[in-house]
Amino acid sequence: MHEEILYWQALNRALDIAMAKDSSVFILGEDVGLFGGTYRVTEGLYSKYGEARVRDTPISENSFTGLGVGAAMIGMRPVVEIMTVNFALLALDAIINMAAKIPFMSGGQYAMPLVIRMPGGVAKQLAAQHSQRLEHTMMNVPGLRIAVPSTPQDAFWQFSQAIESDDPIILLEHELLYFTKGVLDSSIEALPMHKAQVRRKGKHLTIISYSKHALVSLQAAEQLAQQGIDTEVIDLRSLSPIDWETCIESIQRTHRLIVVEEDCKFAGAGAEIVSELTERCFFELDEAPIRVAGMNIPTPFNAKLEAASIPQVEDIVAAAQGFRLPS
Amino acid sequence: MEREQVHKMLRDMLRARAFEERAAEEYSKGSFAGFLHLYPGEEAVAVGVIHATEPADYIVTTYREHVHALVRGTPSKAIMAELFGRRDGICKGMGGSMHLFDAERRFMGGYAIVGETYPIAIGVGYAILLRNLPEAVICFFGDGAVNQGTFHESLNMAALWRLPVLFVCENNHYQIGTEIHRHSAQTDVYKRASAYNIPSEKINGMDVLSVYSTTERLLKQIRNGGGPYLLELETYRFRGHSMADPGTYRPSVEVHSFTSQDPISIAAHELESSYPTAEEIAKVGPDCITQLTEQAQQTGHLLEQDLELIKKDIENEIDAAVDFAMNSPEPTMDECWLCFQNNQRAETLL
Numbered sequence: 001m002h003e004e005i006l007y008w009q010a011l012n013r014a015l016d017i018a019m020a021k022d023s024s025v026f027i028l029g030e031d032v033g034l035f036g037g038t039y040r041v042t043e044g045l046y047s048k049y050g051e052a053r054v055r056d057t058p059i060s061e062n063s064f065t066g067l068g069v070g071a072a073m074i075g076m077r078p079v080v081e082i083m084t085v086n087f088a089l090l091a092l093d094a095i096i097n098m099a100a101k102i103p104f105m106s107g108g109q110y111a112m113p114l115v116i117r118m119p120g121g122v123a124k125q126l127a128a129q130h131s132q133r134l135e136h137t138m139m140n141v142p143g144l145r146i147a148v149p150s151t152p153q154d155a156f157w158q159f160s161q162a163i164e165s166d167d168p169i170i171l172l173e174h175e176l177l178y179f180t181k182g183v184l185d186s187s188i189e190a191l192p193m194h195k196a197q198v199r200r201k202g203k204h205l206t207i208i209s210y211s212k213h214a215l216v217s218l219q220a221a222e223q224l225a226q227q228g229i230d231t232e233v234i235d236l237r238s239l240s241p242i243d244w245e246t247c248i249e250s251i252q253r254t255h256r257l258i259v260v261e262e263d264c265k266f267a268g269a270g271a272e273i274v275s276e277l278t279e280r281c282f283f284e285l286d287e288a289p290i291r292v293a294g295m296n297i298p299t300p301f302n303a304k305l306e307a308a309s310i311p312q313v314e315d316i317v318a319a320a321q322g323f324r325l326p327s
Numbered sequence: 328m329e330r331e332q333v334h335k336m337l338r339d340m341l342r343a344r345a346f347e348e349r350a351a352e353e354y355s356k357g358s359f360a361g362f363l364h365l366y367p368g369e370e371a372v373a374v375g376v377i378h379a380t381e382p383a384d385y386i387v388t389t390y391r392e393h394v395h396a397l398v399r400g401t402p403s404k405a406i407m408a409e410l411f412g413r414r415d416g417i418c419k420g421m422g423g424s425m426h427l428f429d430a431e432r433r434f435m436g437g438y439a440i441v442g443e444t445y446p447i448a449i450g451v452g453y454a455i456l457l458r459n460l461p462e463a464v465i466c467f468f469g470d471g472a473v474n475q476g477t478f479h480e481s482l483n484m485a486a487l488w489r490l491p492v493l494f495v496c497e498n499n500h501y502q503i504g505t506e507i508h509r510h511s512a513q514t515d516v517y518k519r520a521s522a523y524n525i526p527s528e529k530i531n532g533m534d535v536l537s538v539y540s541t542t543e544r545l546l547k548q549i550r551n552g553g554g555p556y557l558l559e560l561e562t563y564r565f566r567g568h569s570m571a572d573p574g575t576y577r578p579s580v581e582v583h584s585f586t587s588q589d590p591i592s593i594a595a596h597e598l599e600s601s602y603p604t605a606e607e608i609a610k611v612g613p614d615c616i617t618q619l620t621e622q623a624q625q626t627g628h629l630l631e632q633d634l635e636l637i638k639k640d641i642e643n644e645i646d647a648a649v650d651f652a653m654n655s656p657e658p659t660m661d662e663c664w665l666c667f668q669n670n671q672r673a674e675t676l677l
Contacts, residue, residue, distance in 0.1 A: 026457065052457055053457070055488075057484070058483055058487070060480035060483065060484065062446065062476060062480065063446045063449065063480035063481045063484060064446075064480075064484065066443065066445075066446020066447060066450060066481075067446050067481075067484065068450060069446065069447060069450055070387075070435070070446060070447035070448060070449065070450020070451045070452075070453070070454070071451065071453050072450070073450070073451065074385070074451055074454050075454070076453075076454045078450075093440060093442075093443065094446060097443065098438075098443060098446075098447070102428075102436065103666075103670055104421055104667050105418060105422040105426040105428065105436075106421075106422060106426070106430070106436065107416070107417070107418035107419035107420070107422065107666050108419070108421075110428065110430060110436075111669075111670045113670075143667070166670035166671065166674075167670050167671055167674075192675045192676055192677055193674075193676060194677050195677050243677050245677070
């Protein structure tokens with residue numbers, strides 16, 4: 001089956017299929033039930049599966065995430081929706097101290113088949129408290145796996161895989177992606193959850209990005225192509241683990257690297273990506289790698305300043321133009 | 328109360344005391360390091376509560392949990408080896424003193440961040456609810472833990488969805504070194520449950536028999552769909568908060584007043600009460616353990632010998648546990664990675 005579908009619909013489809021197939025799957029979070037989910041991801045499921053399996057919770061992020069942890073320990077497959085990644089700060093004890101540690105501290109006695117979904121990123125004038133990107137915080141925690149789908153197809157695949165996994169998985173969903181459209185083909189075999197994907201082949205330079213900014217990078221690559229700069233774009237799809245082999249293979253061909261991230265530059269995901277790839281491909285690189293990243297500033301409310309604080313297509317194009325390409 | 332049941336509980340209290348004292352000794356000798364929180368003084372709580380559980384119930388505990396695991400049935404050698412950080416420890420040396428887990432016995436872990444036991448407990452409770460099973464969760468926490476947000480968040484959800492959780496407050500009056508009147512505006516912990524429409528009560532946590540019978544009654548009610556309940560048990564730890572804490576902040580008169588209520592002496596007393604007769608006991612009075620012991624010796628009944636036998640047994644068990652721990656190998660880094668990646672063996676990640 002091959003169809004055009006919105007990103008939120010792909011997530012909704014994945015959840016619906018999983019819940020129909022496995023009675024141990026249940027979802028909980030603020031307004032996931034009667035209301036249908038802030039971004040419609042749980043739409044229709046409350047009436048289909050009942051309130052016990054589509055549970056509206058009080059505003060108690062740490063405890064309802066911890067509830068998911070406890071239920072996962074005895075074989076349930078909870079999907080916790082945290083309304084935005086910003087509220088996950090209140091649940092970090094459940095995520096970092098519990099979900100990520102229990103399987104290990106118990107000597108492998110307990111599995112943790114828990115999925116925690118979090119919308120996040122800079123959307124439209126939500127101001128500093130509601131525009132954060134916390135991937136760097138999660139990436140630094142051994143025991144958490146992080147998927148960052150940018151397309152409806154990946155959202156469907158990665159969410160389905162996350163529910164089936166016995167590890168705790170964080171699904172970071174960019175708020176501006178929910179109403180983007182893409183093809184969902186349920187007949188093709190899913191890529192492994194953490195496999196990166198080359199979205200565009202190119203020979204002059206490699207751009208590595210993820211989530212919404214993988215799409216922004218693709219737009220930049222199209223503009224660069226018109227200027228004769230042939231850009232390869234890798235969508236990481238996952239921030240933990242990272243598919244280094246796909247990145248290295250690309251750098252071995254292009255010898256130039258730009259990492260694009262919406263998150264703040266200082267100690268962000270890009271810092272890890274650039275340093276690992278520099279360690280492993282130092283002699284393959286013709287020039288120093290470049291990070292095009294968000295400014296180290298809380299996100300301003302003003303729309304123009306907000307846009308200026310995160311990478312735009314032209315910022316990526318300008319960075320690429322700075323390379324001394326072979327003629 | 329069945330004489331056999333009292334015997335078992337007394338035995339477990341003595342095992343608990345002996346285990347902890349030996350752990351302290353090994354810690355002082357340098358057999359292992361880290362944080363070590365001991366239980367002497369509070370035995371009646373873990374023993375009374377856990378003896379009232381069924382194998383199908385779940386137990387969630389804090390970082391002061393060796394005794395809870397021991398009473399639940401985790402072999403003393405597997406606990407001791409875990410304290411030593413060895414391969415044959417119950418968590419293969421990855422958890423240590425504060426993180427004992429025993430999935431087989433539904434022992435859901437020792438949690439070292441104060442206030443974590445509540446969300447875990449309601450999560451297990453929620454799963455039980457979805458599965459519609461006659462099981463209960465016992466959630467232990469200290470008096471210091473009731474000021475964490477998770478206490479309020481979790482009690483609220485437990486009540487909203489009538490989760491089968493027995494919240495058990497081990498009120499030893501201290502959050503490390505801060506006495507309850509200095510950390511809580513409401514020092515009767517059980518009263519806080521009323522804010523969430525959860526029924527609750529406070530009983531003497533130094534008296535193992537009433538802890539046992541109360542818990543047994545409450546768990547029956549919970550397994551039958553009665554919803555959550557909060558039981559506050561007043562107790563006292565004889566030692567400091569951990570081995571790093573000499574406990575000098577406590578007035579000696581306070582320590583002494585609780586030492587005289589030592590739950591082990593109280594249980595021994597109760598055991599004695601079934602032999603000789605109740606009339607004789609009544610004549611002696613409730614706080615005359617020494618007198619009763621003398622009387623028992625004069626009448627030549629078997630209790631003293633029983634006790635000696637039990638104590639000898641326990642000494643052998645703890646000696647064997649320490650031997651086992653000492654001789655268990657250190658885990659390797661390969662084993663460490665196996666524990667870490669245990670749950671992804673069947674998965675293709677990349």
